[in-house]
Amino acid sequence: MASPMTGYRGPARLLHWIVALAIFVMLPVGGIMVGDDLDRGTQNFLFILHKNLGVIILLLMIVRLAYRVMHPPAPLPATVPGWQKRVAVATHVALYAMVFFMTITGYVRVTMGGFPIEGLGAIGLHPLLPRNEAIAEIAKSLHFYGRFVLVALVLLHIGAALHHAIILRDGVFRRIWPVWRS
Ligand code: HEM
Numbered sequence: 001m002a003s004p005m006t007g008y009r010g011p012a013r014l015l016h017w018i019v020a021l022a023i024f025v026m027l028p029v030g031g032i033m034v035g036d037d038l039d040r041g042t043q044n045f046l047f048i049l050h051k052n053l054g055v056i057i058l059l060l061m062i063v064r065l066a067y068r069v070m071h072p073p074a075p076l077p078a079t080v081p082g083w084q085k086r087v088a089v090a091t092h093v094a095l096y097a098m099v100f101f102m103t104i105t106g107y108v109r110v111t112m113g114g115f116p117i118e119g120l121g122a123i124g125l126h127p128l129l130p131r132n133e134a135i136a137e138i139a140k141s142l143h144f145y146g147r148f149v150l151v152a153l154v155l156l157h158i159g160a161a162l163h164h165a166i167i168l169r170d171g172v173f174r175r176i177w178p179v180w181r182s
Pocket of ligand 1: 023029031050051052053055058102104106107110117143144147150
């Protein structure tokens with residue numbers, strides 16, 4: 001008899017780790033590419049990487065959210081206190097919201113600022129939004145400050161995961177690790 005599902009399904013695990021890895025690339029690349037002391041070639045490369053990987057993250061997040069709605073993960077073990085379950089749900093909702101927030105403000109900043117997103121252009125997808133410098137500037141500020149909220153949430157999330165994996169060893173980390181388990 002198959003053992004009962006105790007965590008996330010394979011596709012949800014895979015999407016989690018791909019998006020996590022991509023965000024670990026995006027945060028430092030975003031900070032480095034806006035620096036003054038970069039040569040033009042490196043800066044262009046980092047901008048292209050950041051914009052296009054950012055759009056891929058947005059698409060993956062849409063797939064991820066849809067998959068989660070269709071296949072909710074198994075509940076947390078009964079050993080996890082109620083307040084921790086509530087904090088976990090709130091953190092996960094906030095993380096999803098902030099990743100969407102960062103990708104959408106990035107997209108608005110670029111397209112309304114009149115800049116290209118090379119990957120979308122290559123497949124014939126034109127900007128969905130008209131050019132508007134004022135809105136592009138607002139999106140730029142929101143993107144800048146949003147990064148601090150996202151970093152705080154990621155640190156909280158990693159801290160809790162490590163606490164479960166190393167100190168409590170209560171099986172919560174195995175709900176999402178290894179990267180694939182059907
Ligand atoms: C999870 C997704 C994303 C993260 C974590 C992220 C993170 C960052 C960070 C940390 C910066 C540096 C902010 C600064 O110091 O000014 C930045 C800048 C930037 N990001 Fe993103 N970003 C994401 C998605 C996107 C997307 C989807 C786009 C566009 C399609 C984008 C376009 C930009 C641009 C153009 C800048 C430079 C802002 C400027 O000075 O004009 N980002 N991003």
